[in-house]
Each structure stands twice: as structure tokens, then as C-alpha cells.
Amino acid sequence: MNLIEMKNGTRAAIKGLPEGEAAQRLEALGLRGGKIIEKISCMPFGGPVTVLLDGRQFAISHGIAEHIEIEAENIG
Amino acid sequence: MSCKDCSLCSGGEMIRKEGRMRILLMGNPNVGKSVFFSRLTGIRALSSNYPGTTVGFTQGVLRHKDICADLIDVPGAYTLNPTNEAEEIARRIIEDGADRIILVIDATALERNLVLALQVLAYHIPTVVALNMTDEARHKGILLDVERLEKELGVSVCRTVATTGSGISDIVGSLRNARTSSLPPMTKEECWQKIGQITAGVQTVTHRHHTLLDRAEDVSAHPLFGGLAGVAVLALSFAVIRIAGEGLVSYVFDPLFENIWLPLLNRLSAFLGDGFLRSLLIGRLFDGAIDLEQSMGVLSTGLYVEFGMVLPYIIAFYAALSFLEDFGYLPRLAVVFDALLHRFGVHGYAIIPTLLGFGCNVPGILATRVLESERERFIAATLISVGIPCVSIQAMLTATLGQFGIRYVAAVYAILLFVWLLLGRIMNIALPGFSPELIVEIPPYRIPSFKAWTAKLWFRIKDFFIEATPLVLGGILLVNMLDMAGILEGAGRVLAPFFTSVLGLPPATAVPVVMGMFRKDIAMGLLIPLGLSAHQMLVAVIVLSMTFPCIATFVVMWKELGLKRMLEASALMLCSAVAAGAVLNLLLSAF
Numbered sequence A: 001m002n003l004i005e006m007k008n009g010t011r012a013a014i015k016g017l018p019e020g021e022a023a024q025r026l027e028a029l030g031l032r033g034g035k036i037i038e039k040i041s042c043m044p045f046g047g048p049v050t051v052l053l054d055g056r057q058f059a060i061s062h063g064i065a066e067h068i069e070i071e072a073e074n075i076g
Numbered sequence B: 001m002s003c004k005d006c007s008l009c010s011g012g013e014m015i016r017k018e019g020r021m022r023i024l025l026m027g028n029p030n031v032g033k034s035v036f037f038s039r040l041t042g043i044r045a046l047s048s049n050y051p052g053t054t055v056g057f058t059q060g061v062l063r064h065k066d067i068c069a070d071l072i073d074v075p076g077a078y079t080l081n082p083t084n085e086a087e088e089i090a091r092r093i094i095e096d097g098a099d100r101i102i103l104v105i106d107a108t109a110l111e112r113n114l115v116l117a118l119q120v121l122a123y124h125i126p127t128v129v130a131l132n133m134t135d136e137a138r139h140k141g142i143l144l145d146v147e148r149l150e151k152e153l154g155v156s157v158c159r160t161v162a163t164t165g166s167g168i169s170d171i172v173g174s175l176r177n178a179r180t181s182s183l184p185p186m187t188k189e190e191c192w193q194k195i196g197q198i199t200a201g202v203q204t205v206t207h208r209h210h211t212l213l214d215r216a217e218d219v220s221a222h223p224l225f226g227g228l229a230g231v232a233v234l235a236l237s238f239a240v241i242r243i244a245g246e247g248l249v250s251y252v253f254d255p256l257f258e259n260i261w262l263p264l265l266n267r268l269s270a271f272l273g274d275g276f277l278r279s280l281l282i283g284r285l286f287d288g289a290i291d292l293e294q295s296m297g298v299l300s301t302g303l304y305v306e307f308g309m310v311l312p313y314i315i316a317f318y319a320a321l322s323f324l325e326d327f328g329y330l331p332r333l334a335v336v337f338d339a340l341l342h343r344f345g346v347h348g349y350a351i352i353p354t355l356l357g358f359g360c361n362v363p364g365i366l367a368t369r370v371l372e373s374e375r376e377r378f379i380a381a382t383l384i385s386v387g388i389p390c391v392s393i394q395a396m397l398t399a400t401l402g403q404f405g406i407r408y409v410a411a412v413y414a415i416l417l418f419v420w421l422l423l424g425r426i427m428n429i430a431l432p433g434f435s436p437e438l439i440v441e442i443p444p445y446r447i448p449s450f451k452a453w454t455a456k457l458w459f460r461i462k463d464f465f466i467e468a469t470p471l472v473l474g475g476i477l478l479v480n481m482l483d484m485a486g487i488l489e490g491a492g493r494v495l496a497p498f499f500t501s502v503l504g505l506p507p508a509t510a511v512p513v514v515m516g517m518f519r520k521d522i523a524m525g526l527l528i529p530l531g532l533s534a535h536q537m538l539v540a541v542i543v544l545s546m547t548f549p550c551i552a553t554f555v556v557m558w559k560e561l562g563l564k565r566m567l568e569a570s571a572l573m574l575c576s577a578v579a580a581g582a583v584l585n586l587l588l589s590a591f
Helices: A021-028 B033-042 B083-095 B107-121 B134-139 B146-153 B168-175 B190-200 B212-221 B225-272 B274-281 B300-327 B328-344 B347-360 B361-370 B374-387 B391-404 B405-428 B449-484 B487-503 B509-515 B520-529 B534-546 B551-561 B565-590
Strands: A009-014 A036-042 A051-054 A056-060 B021-027 B058-064 B067-073 B100-106 B127-131 B142-144 B157-158 B203-205 B439-444
Touching: A009 B274, A036 B439, A056 B328, B021 B033, B021 B083, B033 B058, B033 B067, B033 B100, B033 B168, B058 B168, B067 B100, B083 B361, B100 B107, B107 B127, B107 B134, B107 B142, B107 B190, B127 B168, B127 B328, B134 B142, B134 B328, B142 B347, B146 B157, B146 B190, B190 B203, B190 B449, B190 B520, B212 B225, B212 B551, B225 B274, B225 B300, B225 B328, B274 B300, B274 B449, B300 B347, B300 B391, B300 B520, B328 B439, B347 B361, B347 B374, B347 B391, B361 B374, B361 B551, B374 B405, B374 B551, B374 B565, B391 B405, B391 B520, B391 B534, B405 B534, B405 B565, B449 B487, B449 B509, B449 B520, B449 B551, B487 B509, B487 B534, B487 B551, B487 B565, B509 B534, B534 B565, B551 B565
Parallel strands: B021 B067, B021 B100, B100 B127, B127 B157
Antiparallel strands: A009 A036, A036 A051, A051 A056, A056 B439, B058 B067, B142 B203
16 A cells, blocks of 8 residues: 555554655655654645654655555554 | 954864864754854844755854854755755765754654764764754653763753743853764664664653644645635735735825925925936926826935835735744645646745745745756746746836726736746746655744744845845936936837837837836836826736846846856746737737
């Protein structure tokens, strides 16, 4: 399952990041494998996904979010 | 300046060429470095509640009791393995070496901030850590064990609240005996392990209640309400700016000019009598009286356009913008606009320079530095200079078109929006390359402090004075000189056939349009006495609005993008302005 398919309001761990420079930027922000994130929303018309990590919001564009793999099991 | 008495420089190896030590102020974006910088140097650095306010670096002198040193406000970086220009600059600065580092850490996001912290400490430069925003952390139920953090990092850690100044003197006090960390070099994986271990040991998160601001954060991210809120905030801001600007004009600036300045000018006019000096300073008289809008003298129209018509809107605009910035709303707007802007080849963050452009194109174009690629910066800067009318232009819209009805003013905004959308689409298709993707931290909402808000407002108004005054007064002076020399008339005659045939404008409008190269507000002022019809005025205003607002925009574009890109942008701008004017003229004469 990727970040786009993940349901709003659910929490799950990050499983895999996209290849290349995007991964570096995500990791620098703390968005890396094993981290538990909550998906807050996804803007319409191919807009960004907003996630919550350690109490802080991050916006990730649609194109990147598609390539972020999420553990299928939700955590509460 | 020497600083022999400085206790920090007493160790021989620290003395630099200038005899002063070099201190770097480092940290993640949006952790309050610029506030620290202002507090430590007394120089105002622009700070906002969003990542990326400082891209280039600022340097100042830190003087405190017996210390004096060069302090460098390093652009915010999440990592020293650069992923953008700001981080690139940050790495270059630290690799140039330093005598001390003040590392600012956001206490509300310890774990993320430790990534940069460990990288910085690995340079083995004596460092002091400022654990900033400890007040906000407390509100969020985050408890931090400072002694434990000191032990883990091996350097001094001080709790600070930069916005109130609390803890700043502790930081300065710790500089002298700052230590070098003894953490061993680590691989990426080891680093994360270490960070996890430090965070677990130092931080305790207790339960907290959801505040009103938290709920507002959730609403702003909502797919439907977030978009609606974005449009509502923009509409409300424009309404507030308009009303506040008009209020300032009618209740403050007009009375000042009418009751104080005009009588003085009348006396000066009588004293000077008829002659060269009077036509230069006062300009033409209408039935023996000065008309502030039309006399075109340096002291009459020159001052009135800048201070009576434009300044009130500058104040209103920056009051609203500074509030939105410090509240933390702008990155949310980037999220709302990302899908649209992505189709222009820029990501949502381009909305921030664009909004700044509505105040003045110059800071707008400078702010395009937050964007990643050169292609993106070119697209964003060109779109700002063509499609975004600055406050000066907007203030003059009412003066020129208001008399024909509000629908003409609205038409200008609608046409500019259309041009902005169309040109964005065209550039994305025509320019080789791709649109970068948005990955951005959204700061929490914060209620701006009144003091910071007014200080920032003053900072920006001062900038406007410095930048606009010489251009406006010089521009008026130039027009008068050229007019007296008969050059304007000549230029008008040469350009007249083009203006009449393509744009449907009388030959006399050639002068304001050429003049528009220097300063658009004066150029629009020059249109007023020409007695144009509503349709002609609309065409002239559109052509003027779409070309560079002033010569300063021209220069800043050259500096930021290089000569070639600037010329390309100018060519695009001229073509689109003429095309828009010609099409508009055709449409208007058809109906």
C-alpha cells in the first residue's frame, strides 16, 4: 500500500521510500522507514498529502506520495 | 574595527584576518535563527513562521560585554548532505571553518533537529546548543532533560525562548568555554540509532489537550475546507488591505497633504514665480492652482504619488502579509495551490514569492530562491513580473480606472489572472525540464507577537522608502527634463503609429508607456490628464501592468537570473503585454 491509498485519519509505519534525491529530503525531515505517521488528508486534483509525524505536519506532493510504501497494518 | 579587548579572541589560533572570531548560527529551517541573529547583533533579519526565510546569509557583529565577533546567520538546513540551495550554502559556510557554532534546536521537534546537530558536531568546532522554543514545548506537553542532552552531545545546552530573549545571555556566556563534542564518526544508520537513543532518554511527552489552534491546523489541511479556507483568507486579506488602504488615504494621508503640504507648496510656488525651477519642482498649474495628481512636479505629484497614494497601501499590505507569515499560514497555502502550480512547472511553495510580489515585485523575485531549480525560479520570477501587479500598480488602478466604475478595476485583475494562468501553462510546456516535487514541513500556527509584527512592518516600509523614493522622484525629474527638451514628444511621434493601430491608443500615451520603464505608478499617473476613454484606459493600464513594475525589478531579475534569462523574461513580457493589449483592443472595439 502506498501513501495515497492509505486512509485519512489512520496511522501506520513507513515501509519504503522512493529512490533518489526525494528519499534524502524525506529522511532529513525525519520521514524514514519504520517511523509511524498519521495521514491527515490528501488535497484534490493530484494535490499533496499531509501527514503527521511526532506532532508536526508535513506536506508531500502527490508524485512522491505514490512512491512511499506504507505497512498494510494500521495502528489504531 | 579591532577588538583587542575581546576575551574570546585571546587564544591566538582564533584570531582571523580581521582580528575577529567567526561564529556561525546554525539550525533547521524555522527554528528562530533569524530572531537570535537580531537579538545578538541588533540587526533586523527578516523572520517568518515558515521554512526558508533566509536563503542567502546575513552577517553581523555580535557585541556583548567583553565579546565582539562576526556572527553569520546560516540559512536553515535539515541536513548537510544538501538537498537544496540553502543547504548547499550552509555546508559551504561550515566547511570554510569557524571558531564557534551556536546551534539552534527546536525543542518541539528534538528528534528531527538532531540529524543536523550530529552532522554539525562531527566538524569538531566548539559548539553551544540553544534549545529554543522551550515555552512552546512545555505547552505541548514535551518535557526535556537538559543535563542528559548535554551529556549525550558533549557540549553545553541552554534553554532559550528567542522571541522573548530568555536564555540569550546564557548562550553568550557559554561561548567562551564552548566545548567540542567527542561523539565518534557515525554511518547514517548509526546516526539514526543514536538519535533514537538520545530522544528516548531526553524527551518525555505527556498528554495534552487539543487547543483551538490545533483544530485550525486540521481544518487547513482538509481537502475541501482547506481549499475554501485558502480562498477565503486571500479574499479577506485583499478586502482588509483595500479598506485599510482607503481608510489611511482618506483619513490620514489626504488630510496631511491637503492641509499641511499643499499650503506650503502654494507659498513656494508664489515665491518661485514662473520659470524653470517651478515647472521642475511644482509642475503645471491648473487655473493657477496646484493639482497634486496632475501637476507633475517633483514636490507635488512626485511626493503625492509615492506617499499619498502608494504608501497607505504598502502599509496595509505588509500589515496583512506579515500577520499571515508569522501566524504560519503561508505554507498551508502552498499545499492548497500545489496541484495548480505543479501544472505551471513550479511547486506549491512558489505561492509565497507570488504573494510577496503583490506587495512589491522585487522581494517577490528575491524570494524565488526558496524554489529548487533554475527553471522553477525563471518561471516563477517571470510570472510574478508579468502577471502580479505590485501595490504601487494596484493603488494607481483605482486612480485611473475607478472613475469609470469598479468593473474596470475588476477586469484588470481578471485579465492579469488569465494571463498568469496561460503564461504559466505555456512556459511549462515550452521549457525543457520537469516540475520538482513539494516536500515541506508545515509549521504550527502561532499567535504573532505584536512587537515582532510591528517591527517587521516598519522594516519593510523602510525598505520601500529606500527603494522607491529615488526612483519615483528621479523618474518625475527625468520626465520633466525630457518633456522640456522635447524628447518625449519625439518618442511619442515615433511610436504613435504603433500605438494607434495595434493598441487603439492616442499618440500621447506613448510617453507614459516609455516612462513605465522606470516606475509604473508615475506612468499611470501620467495617463490621468490625457482624457482617455474607459476602454483606452483599460488597454493602457493592462499594457503597463504586464511590463516590469519598475527599473528595480529589471535589475533584481538580472542579478538573480543572469543577463540571458532576464532578457528572455523581458522578451516574453513585451510579447505578452503587446499581445494582451492588442487582443483586448480588438475585443473592446468589436463590442
